[in-house]
Amino acid sequence: LAKTTQPISMDSYEGQEVNITCSHNNIATNDYITWYQQFPSQGPRFIIQGYKTKVTNEVASLFIPADRKSSTLSLPRVSLSDTAVYYCVSGSARQLTFGSGTQLTVLP
Template sequence: LAKTTQPISMDSYEGQEVNITCSHNNIATNDYITWYQQFPSQGPRFIIQGYKTKVTNEVASLFIPADRKSSTLSLPRVSLSDTAVYYCLVGDRRSQGNLIFGKGTKLSVKP
């Protein structure tokens, strides 16, 4: 499984766009990139998943360059309720379920 590196923490203000970048230099051909969000004392929540280029849903966008060695989660116009830990995971979708969570990025949104 490819190792990921992301900033330990980020600060932002309400209404701003937040971009969290994740490095995964050893990503394999069959690997997908998935982002989860976790609030204190709750389970991780799936945000978005992609393989290449750009994926957008109602919550976020995921940008993946052609070499796939990094990815950027973009959260438009964050609010206080977006304060959470964000995890970037890379793995083969055919794997049996061993998601490897790193320490994630603790995003703090201030008023």
């Protein structure tokens, strides 16, 4: 079973770019990589998903190297409201492996 590892916590300042890297051992050929954001007392919310190379949407970018054994979530110019737990998830459909989450704290 794939194992997903990410840092427990990170601090940043408002306006900075934040990169959170996740490693996913034994990622399978069909597996996608998805990142979620979670605020206290809420369910996780989808941020971005990718399979390989680079994906960008209006809130984040996701970088996946050729071997796909890791991925990096990039949040440009973070604000205080980006303080949350970020989960890296690998897998496909009914076999998802969640990381333990990275607590991102954005400081003024």
